[in-house]
Amino acid sequence: MAKIGIPRTLAYFNYYPFWKIFFDELGHEVVLSTPTTKGILDDGVKVAVNDACIPIKVYHGHVVELANKVDYLFCPRLVSLRKFGDFGTETFCPKFLGLPEMIRYGIENVPEIIDVRVNLGSAKKQIDKVCYEVGQILGNLPNQILQASKKASVIQKKYEELLHQEFLPEQALDKVFTNKKKAKKIDKKDKFEPELKIAVVGYPYAIYDNYINVGLLNILKNENVKILTQDMVNDSDMNKQIRTLPKSMFWYYSNRVIYGTLHFIHRGDIDGIIHVTAFACGPDSMVDRLLEIEARKRSSIPYMSVMIDEHSAEAGVRTRVEAFLDMIRYRRDKN
Numbered sequence: 001m002a003k004i005g006i007p008r009t010l011a012y013f014n015y016y017p018f019w020k021i022f023f024d025e026l027g028h029e030v031v032l033s034t035p036t037t038k039g040i041l042d043d044g045v046k047v048a049v050n051d052a053c054i055p056i057k058v059y060h061g062h063v064v065e066l067a068n069k070v071d072y073l074f075c076p077r078l079v080s081l082r083k084f085g086d087f088g089t090e091t092f093c094p095k096f097l098g099l100p101e102m103i104r105y106g107i108e109n110v111p112e113i114i115d116v117r118v119n120l121g122s123a124k125k126q127i128d129k130v131c132y133e134v135g136q137i138l139g140n141l142p143n144q145i146l147q148a149s150k151k152a153s154v155i156q157k158k159y160e161e162l163l164h165q166e167f168l169p170e171q172a173l174d175k176v177f178t179n180k181k182k183a184k185k186i187d188k189k190d191k192f193e194p195e196l197k198i199a200v201v202g203y204p205y206a207i208y209d210n211y212i213n214v215g216l217l218n219i220l221k222n223e224n225v226k227i228l229t230q231d232m233v234n235d236s237d238m239n240k241q242i243r244t245l246p247k248s249m250f251w252y253y254s255n256r257v258i259y260g261t262l263h264f265i266h267r268g269d270i271d272g273i274i275h276v277t278a279f280a281c282g283p284d285s286m287v288d289r290l291l292e293i294e295a296r297k298r299s300s301i302p303y304m305s306v307m308i309d310e311h312s313a314e315a316g317v318r319t320r321v322e323a324f325l326d327m328i329r330y331r332r333d334k335n
């Protein structure tokens, strides 16, 4: 049995259920890093290249935390997840593509890295191939690997369905991995009459990481806001928006943010949109401007972007968010 380290950031928020079940079924132990802390960010800043965006620096910090605790670090090279077509030649952002090398050469004493290439757009059943490669590294048998992959797909589907039912990842993970009693409590907690509905869009590792966005989601929850994110939009609704723009972006997560936001713009019950963007993110320099233009052109929904970096402070974000919500309430009450 091997100990496999998974950093609690980047693709964790989308694909953790799959890999957790896959490794469990193969008889290995998954070791997850703790939620991001100041210490993790500081460690990441120390070892990452200077011009990396904050999420990549945070990822480095999570790896530092795991380095001495695990036999392997799971850091797949994420290239593409869906077939080329409507999305052109979409891939993950270049920083994802070079992540295994950044980690290997940037951090001392890093354990063996499982850096299989995940390019699901290239042919059918690529996920089985990827799982087979991972299982082989760990010494598992082909039949075992196939069964584990099947079981993992079922759990991943369940997780995505929960997101589409408008549960946040934290709640969906609790429901997938905890007992029914706790799951019922989550349902109860989630049934409230929100005063406003706000779409919070951005890369999952920016909007769901409480430390790097300085508690944005909690600030909104305390203001009696229902939070919706692009991960709650199903593929079919998201894909309907593709035809409304002349061209897609090159990057997977950017396309999800753009088409998810366009869906919310047209949905008819959204009071405001907050785009969480990361300092030093190349793709976001285009995504943020595009969203601002499209939000203005297509609707009168208020739009605000919040940029996060190593120096973001809770007071600054809170003040801006409260002012944004006050403005929405003022406009609503005036009409």
Ligand code: SF4
Binding pocket: 053, 054, 055, 056, 093, 094, 095, 096, 203, 253, 278, 280, 281, 282, 283, 284
């Ligand atoms: S998309 Fe932006 S924030 Fe995400 S890893 Fe790439 S550069 Fe960093």
